[in-house]
Amino acid sequence: MTARTENGLRRPTKYEQLANILEQRVRSRAPNDLLETERELLEEFGVSRATVRQALQLLIRKGLVYNVQGSGTYVADPEMVTKTLRLTGFSEDMRQRGLEPASCVLSQGRTAAPSEVAAKLEIPPGEPLLRIRRLRLADDVPMALEDVFLVAALVDVEELDYRRSLYEQLREQGVKAARAAQTIDAVNLGAEEARHLDQAVGSAALRVRRVTFTGRGQPFELAETLYRGDRYSFDIMVEVAE
């Protein structure tokens, strides 16, 4: 139903096209296979070496290949591929795990920002916020409890459809998520939380608290999600900085 505007469509760059071709090629090979050299690739595709390296950099960041100086570029172990960290919402996360996501809105409405929330969103206390509490299901089993605060000034409240991806709708309104700071810890479920998640009181849960930023560094979302400890795990790939 969405009227896809021009800004959604963008002519792909050369290195993106090249990365897609190489991704196909890489996925059809075995781990630790040697890839073509950069000089072979620039010859084959008629681009400069910088473009080849930019494409390979994309694949490295996806965890698909790795470089060894003086030796070559190699196909990475698939173990690493699945765990590359991306910023996704609940729905996409579940689909990647092969589960069917669903939602149940527990409450929803406007509130004035409490000082603690306001600080994290870098707005004055009392500023209007949109708050949504949802129970999130995967294959019809309760999976997570989500409590989201959105800066009301940035979102068009009337048009939000809680059954669709929140990020997707915000992107259509020009609010593009670029980074998120997440804090993960473990907590014991309280009575009400346990009841919603169909767990015993005191069961361990993964608590993920997230502040999401636009490309301009402005925070626009604060979310706290409680995941069932027995059904959910958080997978990430970490690169050594140096």
Added chain:
Amino acid sequence: MTARTENGLRRPTKYEQLANILEQRVRSRAPNDLLETERELLEEFGVSRATVRQALQLLIRKGLVYNVQGSGTYVADPEMVTKTLRLTGFSEDMRQRGLEPASCVLSQGRTAAPSEVAAKLEIPPGEPLLRIRRLRLADDVPMALEDVFLVAALVDVEELDYRRSLYEQLREQGVKAARAAQTIDAVNLGAEEARHLDQAVGSAALRVRRVTFTGRGQPFELAETLYRGDRYSFDIMVEVAE
């Protein structure tokens, strides 16, 4: 007739030097301040634009600055700076949090790799492993229980000093950690675990399971760490892939 590098000390590249200078500059400015343009920087430092961009890319990945196409490069919000994800061991992790790390070895020795462990380390079952179980303390308070398997063929067993950083010693032996795949979930502590961590039985704990890889994609370490839920949280920054 080139000058040889000494003792494995690497001469910093131009873009690393430039990044360090710019980092100083950036840290002395306020969030969302406009940085010099790329063309001003290449003029100022007498380098090419590619080198300037490579330096800025480092700062972007550290979360210190952000770009807006057609507008400029800006100082990022400090909220993001602290949470950049790096692969660190327990000791360094604690020091970054301003806590004094300590260790207590619970058990240590050689074992044959169980099939499940062998699969994750990509070695044949029964291969010799070094196993170390440690209680980790921060400011003299129990913080985590750590169970580490190392591929014995890759480490010089006699020389390991359990009071020093494991990664540091492995690096000295030529085993350099480059990536790690981590799985994080929440569990309730069992009786023995709770006793070690000075917690009530059933308390929530963060369980981090990690497989660490060398630059060549070879796994050499499998570790499982249980962090006290009431004292530890895992902080990460996520970039949107696009």
Added chain:
DNA sequence: AAGTGGTCTAGACCACCGC
């Protein structure tokens, strides 16, 4: 010694932002 990825240069044009 030959070949690889890593760094670096000096240009060029494009897409986008703000005036």
Added chain:
DNA sequence: CGGTGGTCTAGACCACTTC
């Protein structure tokens, strides 16, 4: 419109691995 970051070229030399 001028200025910005984004992309791209065609070279060059260096550090490292491999033989």
